[in-house]
Amino acid sequence: MPADSFLRRVLDRLVAAAPRPAAAVALHGRFAWLRAALAFRPVLDIRPGAPLSGLSGADLRGMDLRGTSLARACLAGAALEGADLSGVDVSGAELRGAGLRYALLAGTTLDGARCHAADLTAADLSGARLRGALLTGSALTGARLRAADLTGADLSGARLQDADLTDADLTGTRVDGVWWSLHTVWPADRCAAIWLRSDEVGPGLFRIRPDGAREELPAPDPALV
Numbered sequence: 001m002p003a004d005s006f007l008r009r010v011l012d013r014l015v016a017a018a019p020r021p022a023a024a025v026a027l028h029g030r031f032a033w034l035r036a037a038l039a040f041r042p043v044l045d046i047r048p049g050a051p052l053s054g055l056s057g058a059d060l061r062g063m064d065l066r067g068t069s070l071a072r073a074c075l076a077g078a079a080l081e082g083a084d085l086s087g088v089d090v091s092g093a094e095l096r097g098a099g100l101r102y103a104l105l106a107g108t109t110l111d112g113a114r115c116h117a118a119d120l121t122a123a124d125l126s127g128a129r130l131r132g133a134l135l136t137g138s139a140l141t142g143a144r145l146r147a148a149d150l151t152g153a154d155l156s157g158a159r160l161q162d163a164d165l166t167d168a169d170l171t172g173t174r175v176d177g178v179w180w181s182l183h184t185v186w187p188a189d190r191c192a193a194i195w196l197r198s199d200e201v202g203p204g205l206f207r208i209r210p211d212g213a214r215e216e217l218p219a220p221d222p223a224l225v
């Protein structure tokens with residue numbers, strides 16, 4: 001069998017298996033296999049259970065990512081506005097500077113996720129797990145964090161104006177420098193501590209005092225609960 005015929009069959013199989021190697025479709029002749037390999041572009045696999053990684057800067061706006069695995073994925077600077085990640089495992093992922101405005105993250109696991117300077121404006125994080133998550137400098141204005149688990153998370157410098165943290169667990173959460181407003185809803189057992197540690201820096205705008213040390217919310221006083 002001529003070598004070119006064999007290589008052509010291999011190339012045809014590659015083309016059939018990958019929807020987007022358009023440049024490889026018309027290749028023929030000597031070294032076709034090499035040019036096909038150079039032209040091949042992997043396709044994003046978002047089937048249920050498919051692992052996703054190496055997505056730094058990817059445009060995933062409005063995508064339904066439920067059922068995928070994003071644990072330890074690199075999504076730095078990715079555009080995820082309006083994406084549905086409900087119930088997805090995003091633990092340990094790199095989300096620095098990612099755009100997550102209006103994203104659906106209810107029940108999502110973000111334990112240890114690095115979300116520094118991420119934009120989570122109006123995102124739904126109800127019931128999400130963010131244990132040990134890094135949320136420094138993140139925008140959480142208008143975000144829903146009802147019953148979210150923020151145990152040991154770092155919210156230093158985050159913006160929580162108009163955010164809803166009803167029943168959220170803030171045990172050991174670092175909150176120095178957090179911005180909040182009169183419309184921010186804090187957990188009932190933390191309201192007094194938040195007010196005592198905050199300064200009004202503008203009309204209806206407050207900031208929790210930083211002191212250069214690690215400030216964590218103490219356990220609530222049972223007598224006040």
